[in-house]
Amino acid sequence: NAGVTQTPKFQVLKTGQSMTLQCAQDMNHEYMSWYRQDPGMGLRLIHYSVGAGITDQGEVPNGYNVSRSTTEDFPLRLLSAAPSQTSVYFCASSPLGGGYSYEQYFGPGTRLTVT
Amino acid sequence: ELKVEQNPLFLSMQEGKNYTIYCNYSTTSDRLYWYRQDPGKSLESLFVLLSNGAVKQEGRLMASLDTKARLSTLHITAAVHDLSATYFCAVSSGTYKYIFGTGTRLKVLA
Numbered sequence: 001n002a003g004v005t006q007t008p009k010f011q012v013l014k015t016g017q018s019m020t021l022q023c024a025q026d027m028n029h030e031y032m033s034w035y036r037q038d039p040g041m042g043l044r045l046i047h048y049s050v051g052a053g054i055t056d057q058g059e060v061p062n063g064y065n066v067s068r069s070t071t072e073d074f075p076l077r078l079l080s081a082a083p084s085q086t087s088v089y090f091c092a093s094s095p096l097g098g099g100y101s102y103e104q105y106f107g108p109g110t111r112l113t114v115t
Numbered sequence: 116e117l118k119v120e121q122n123p124l125f126l127s128m129q130e131g132k133n134y135t136i137y138c139n140y141s142t143t144s145d146r147l148y149w150y151r152q153d154p155g156k157s158l159e160s161l162f163v164l165l166s167n168g169a170v171k172q173e174g175r176l177m178a179s180l181d182t183k184a185r186l187s188t189l190h191i192t193a194a195v196h197d198l199s200a201t202y203f204c205a206v207s208s209g210t211y212k213y214i215f216g217t218g219t220r221l222k223v224l225a
Contacts, residue, residue: 043205090158109157
């Protein structure tokens with residue numbers, strides 16, 4: 001199993017550009033999520049999904065869109081990048097059971113710089 | 116609004132010593148997670164604590180949960196250099212949302 005994969009590993013954008021961060025998992029996990037990690041602030045949840053076709057907002061959803069058309073993929077879209085979106089982005093997945101998710105498996109991260 | 120606080124934020128300790136990292140959270144939750152992150156790397160799950168009084172141990176690390184006090188601890192026994200990393204606790208907010216603490220950066224000195 002490859003686990004959770006993310007592409008690209010590094011990306012530099014100019015303000016106003018758009019892009020999609022890719023995330024895929026091969027563990028058949030129902031739950032997938034996106035976080036951003038900024039120095040001194042831990043991880044903050046952007047969006048999450050509990051299955052194909054079901055997404056919801058996390059703590060910091062503004063400026064980001066997601067969709068979940070398959071169990072495996074959960075892309076994160078930045079429609080108009082801003083310098084405040086410079087961060088490290090992590091995708092994670094976990095199985096669901098008993099009405100909650102178990103521990104999450106994290107991808108390697110994407111380091112995004114917006115100039 | 117659920118808030119999660121960890122302390123200390125930074126911890127420098129000698130090999131062979133014991134220490135405890137604290138994770139306090141502000142509202143009721145019965146699920147708490149501990150993760151480890153090495154510099155420049157991703158996060159790795161350490162423990163999942165699902166009920167009051169839960170205690171889990173792996174090697175030199177032991178985690179416990181007191182839901183009444185809204186407190187989890189991560190105890191390090193006889194620290195070794197390989198334990199140097201940043202440790203995060205995370206608490207569920209509602210069923211599927213997670214709030215992470217700001218992390219405790221641990222450095223174990225030889």
